[in-house]
Amino acid sequence: SQQGEEDPQALSIQEGENATMNCSYKTSINNLQWYRQNSGRGLVHLILIRSNEREKHSGRLRVTLDTSKKSSSLLITASRAADTASYFCATDVTGRRALTFGSGTRLQVQP
């Protein structure tokens, strides 16, 4: 089964609105990362948050991590049509050597 599970599976919003995606995971992690994938393209790294961090910002992105609840959220503020993509969380699990990806959230931003 997947280590990380994103919620919702799909999200449709209007340009200018904020988009929030959540990720839950099952075991202890070293860090959690968010990636973006445009349809049929390679994944692009967005942000990495370490297990001892609670919040991180990068431009219009805000990521939070709650290790007690084993969950993370990605907030995209003031969304644009160009933000339309799938977003994946990936966990760097203690004792494992490769990132484990969730099933992703498909975000559609309507112009």
Add this chain to the structure above:
Amino acid sequence: DSGVTQTPKHLITATGQRVTLRCSPRSGDLSVYWYQQSLDQGLQFLIQYYNGEERAKGNILERFSAQQFPDLHSELNLSSLELGDSALYFCASSVGLQGELFFGEGSRLTVL
């Protein structure tokens, strides 16, 4: 452009055949990862190499094999292909054993 190069971009072949996918990592990256992305299974980790040595294995079938060469490029060999092997195969690289991954654009394999 991530700096990771994958070839071929598209490949159509028949069941029972064998194909080789190639990956050149970013300059300076020692780790190479292979992932398979299909509609029903999501992004599945197959195998990781670090500086020429296998470091981790995921859900890689026995029909699949990989290697990393001294120049750090990697090849993923898929044999006795089945319809279910149709997927996007991604290569990713990183500087070390952990951290941010840089993905190539993928090789789309269609098995008919």
